[in-house]
Structures are given as C-alpha cells and as structure tokens.
Amino acid sequence: MRSYRQNFKYPNVNLGFKLKRFIKNPSPLHRLIVINIVVYFGILCLKLFFNFVGFLFLKDHTFIFQEFVSTWLCVPADLLKLALKPWTLFTSIFLHMDFFHIFFNMIMLWFSGSIFLYYFRPKSLYTVYILGGIIGNLLFILSYNYFPVFEAVTSHAVALGASGGVLAILIAAATKAPNQQLNLLFFGNISLKWIAIVFVILDIISIPRGNSGGHFAHLGGALFGFLFAYLPKHPIRKPVFTFHIPTIKSKPKAQRPKTDEQYNRDRAEQRKKVDEILDKVAKSGYQNLTKEEKDFLFTASRNKNL
Numbered sequence: 443m444r445s446y447r448q449n450f451k452y453p454n455v456n457l458g459f460k461l462k463r464f465i466k467n468p469s470p471l472h473r474l475i476v477i478n479i480v481v482y483f484g485i486l487c488l489k490l491f492f493n494f495v496g497f498l499f500l501k502d503h504t505f506i507f508q509e510f511v512s513t514w515l516c517v518p519a520d521l522l523k524l525a526l527k528p529w530t531l532f533t534s535i536f537l538h539m540d541f542f543h544i545f546f547n548m549i550m551l552w553f554s555g556s557i558f559l560y561y562f563r564p565k566s567l568y569t570v571y572i573l574g575g576i577i578g579n580l581l582f583i584l585s586y587n588y589f590p591v592f593e594a595v596t597s598h599a600v601a602l603g604a605s606g607g608v609l610a611i612l613i614a615a616a617t618k619a620p621n622q623q624l625n626l627l628f629f630g631n632i633s634l635k636w637i638a639i640v641f642v643i644l645d646i647i648s649i650p651r652g653n654s655g656g657h658f659a660h661l662g663g664a665l666f667g668f669l670f671a672y673l674p675k676h677p678i679r680k681p682v683f684t685f686h687i688p689t690i691k692s693k694p695k696a697q698r699p700k701t702d703e704q705y706n707r708d709r710a711e712q713r714k715k716v717d718e719i720l721d722k723v724a725k726s727g728y729q730n731l732t733k734e735e736k737d738f739l740f741t742a743s744r745n746k747n748l
Contacts, residue, residue, distance in 0.1 A: 470567040471555040475548050478604055481536045482544050485511065511539065516600035517579045519586035519655065535575030537602040547604045554612035557634065560726075561618045562671075567611065570670055574610020574663035581662030582655045592654070601655045606663030609645075613638050613667035619730055638664075716742050 465476055492507040517534040518524050524531075538544035551571075558567055582601045586592040592599070615622075616638035623631045642664055645657040719735050731739070 516602045519599040534602045551608045557615040571607035574666045575607035577666045578606025578659035578662035582659040585658045606659040610663035610667035613664045614671040617671035
C-alpha cells in the first residue's frame with residue numbers, strides 16, 4: 443500500500459496568521475487586550491506626529507505632547523478639573539505611556555482573565571475591568587483630596603493605566619476560587635489566594651515609597667473585585683421590622699403523574715448536569731464545587747436510575 447505521508451506538508455502558521463486570529467477572537471479577554479494595545483499604538487503615533495511635524499512650529503513639542511495627554515486623557519486628582527473632563531475616568535483605564543507598563547499589565551490581564559472566565563460569565567469581564575478601573579480612579583481622587591500630605595501635588599496629579607481593572611479581575615478570581623493551584627516558575631504550586639494577597643500587601647506597603655496614586659487605584663480595583671465575587675454568595679441582609687400576619691395554608695394540590703416523555707426528559711437533564719459537575723471535578727477538584735453542586739451530586743449518586 444502506497445504511503446503519502448512523506449509528501450504531506452503542514453500548513454505554515456506564521457506570526458501574522460496567529461496575530462490575525464487573536465484580533466478576531468470574540469472573547470472579552472482578547473478584546474480588552476486588543477483595545478489597550480491599539481490605544482497604546484495610537485499614543486505612539488500621536489507622539490510621532492508631535493516629534494516630526496509639531497517641532498516645525500513648536501519649541502518644546504515633547505512637553506506639549508505630554509501636557510495634551512495628561513490634560514485630555516489622564517484622570518486628574520483635582521475635583522474642578524475632573525468636573526470639566528469626566529470622561530477621563532474611563533479613558534485613563536485604557537491608557538499607557540510606557541512599554542513596560544502596558545507589557546506587565548497585559549501579562550497580568552491575560553493570566554488573571556483566563557482564570558476569571560472559567561468561573562464567571564464572559565461579559566462579566568468587561569464589568570469588572572471597567573468598574574474596577576473607575577472605582578480605582580475614584581479612590582485615587584478621594585485619597586489626594588482627603589489626606590493633607592498630598593495637598594501640594596493635588597492640582598497637577600494624574601493617574602492612568604489598566605492596573606486597577608486588572609487587579610479587580612485577579613482579586614475576583616481569587617475570591618471565587620481561592621484554592622486554585624498555579625504552577626509558577628521557581629515557586630512550584632501556589633494557591634491563587636496567596637498571589638492575590640501578595641499583590642495587595644505590596645500595594646499597601648508601597649504607598650509611601652512613590653506613585654501613591656497608582657497604588658490607591660490598585661487597592662480600589664481590588665476592593666471592587668472582592669465585593670463582586672463575595673456579595674453574590676454572602677448578600678447583606680437588611681433588618682426587617684414588619685409584622686407578619688399568620689395565614690391559613692391551603693392543602694397542596696395533588697400533582698399529576700409524569701408521562702414517560704416527561705420522565706425521560708427530566709432524567710436526561712439530570713444526567714447532563716451530573717456530567718457537567720463531574721467535568722468540573724476533573725478539572726479543578728471536588729473542593730471547588732459549590733454546596734448546591736455537592737448536594738446535587740450526592741443525591742444523584744443515591745438515585746439508581748441515573
């Protein structure tokens with residue numbers, strides 16, 4: 443029998459093809475990364491414009507470029523400036539001026555976002571990133587207007603970067619799955635909760651050492667990420683001061699017996715749910731199941747018809 447194995451050629455998957463596939467991926471994680479990178483290159487193009495064209499008419503074009511970005515895109519700590527440019531609360535969370543700033547933020551976004559999408563709905567990634575970044579900006583503004591130590595620099599202090607939203611995603615994932623094991627180079631297996639705790643502690647102890655506004659923004663994002671993942675499981679119970687009037691309970695109506703079609707359909711749905719829970723056990727372990735999932739699996743194991 444003749445073999446065609448030697449004549450077969452594997453398709454050439456080059457970098458351009460991978461980049462195109464990454465950009466077209468509809469995942470919220472891919473889209474957030476693409477938006478941040480596009481904005482970064484847009485800022486570079488704007489800088490080139492000032493460098494190669496603006497210098498013909500402007501003496502200090504570099505300063506004017508930085509002033510333009512700080513004035514119209516970065517979020518200011520000064521409340522009066524913020525009132526005149528409220529959109530900066532949003533634009534600043536996609537803005538990076540330095541290569542290593544966006545590089546490390548996107549690495550962290552990819553790492554934490556991949557875990558986040560395993561436990562939450564995909565569209566929730568947009569919510570946590572945007573609201574985490576905005577709340578981080580608000581904490582930055584609040585701290586610069588509340589603590590007297592920042593009084594001298596409040597008028598010209600600005601904040602930018604995706605760090606607040608990225609940390610919100612990381613903390614939300616760590617709150618949802620604190621015992622998720624990650625294999626880190628030089629460290630081995632580490633629970634996700636310890637990684638999150640280290641990042642928060644580093645931000646707290648780094649506040650007096652410089653970039654205080656950035657660290658406050660990180661902590662604001664971390665707080666939102668924690669509340670986003672924690673509150674659905676532990677809702678805040680409001681005290682009730684109403685009087686309950688006893689009512690006479692009516693007898694439950696007799697239920698009609700299920701038809702064969704209804705019985706088979708219900709059993710198929712139960713089997714499907716059992717398979718989904720077992721797949722989750724195989725991927726992340728039995729300890730990461732919710733109480734409802736554990737109870738359902740226990741009940742199903744006692745049902746011989748499943």
